[in-house]
Amino acid sequence: MGKVKGINISEKKGVVKKPIPEGHFIADFGLEGDAHAGKWHRQVSLLAQESIDKMTETGIKGLCSGKFAENITTEGVALHLLPVGTMLRIGETIQEIAQIGKECHAGCAIRVQVGQCIMPKEGIFTRVISGGMVKVGDAIMLLEKEEA
Template sequence: MKGKVVAINISERKGVPKKTIVQGMFRTDHGLEGDAHAGNWHRQVSLLGIESIEKMKAIGIEGLCTGKFAENITTEGIALWQLPVGTKLKIGETIQEVTQIGKECHTKCAIFHQVGNCVMPTEGIFTKVLKDGIVKMGDEILVLEEEKVL
């Protein structure tokens, strides 16, 4: 299964839309350098498919773009929420492992208030970085088989 990176997004604070950057440095056991969600925990990097964003546009929500749902990596071509926890992904120079599918939304964050709904709780995923590297817009995303990771 293959996909591609549509955008890399970053923010200095949690709970706000992220701005798109051309490339980002992703560090092992940390995540995207300079991002508010980075750190040594299981949700270092968040990913959301452009297909999910397009679905929200199709129901009439205006002003949506990459980063609006606070995702670090906007993807295309992979049904992220169908990947099992533990799946390894080669994204650009990095290797990342899926650690969580979706999330519970305890409070309605700025994103929810701006767009009126959020797809991250059901269609976004989280990863931890296993191998450092740069990820750029347009990079390929490969779902790795276990033996290719070792």
């Protein structure tokens, strides 16, 4: 279906995340060491490289994986078109789409640096159902409910 193009982490919310080669994702928590991890429905954020490319086409320079504070940058998956409840196998993990898009908060560092943010429309958020490692280059597969 698709692949992991980047894994990104930050210790503070609302800032650009830094790339890492792999991450440990904990069931019902999220990416170990990330500010957004916790016992809530937006444990992991994902954004498609194709969405980032749309922003680049508007003339914004310097956009790369993590610039929109996403934990996982994907390639080959129209994430925002998948319904809430969709189960994904990402690397060793199984994650469930819990929310599509979000309201961009006031004072968002991404909006200040980039001028606008695509996460409110095309970013998705998942809950980690089954934890494990995710590495850059790992496959992303859509699962049927009975496979999860």
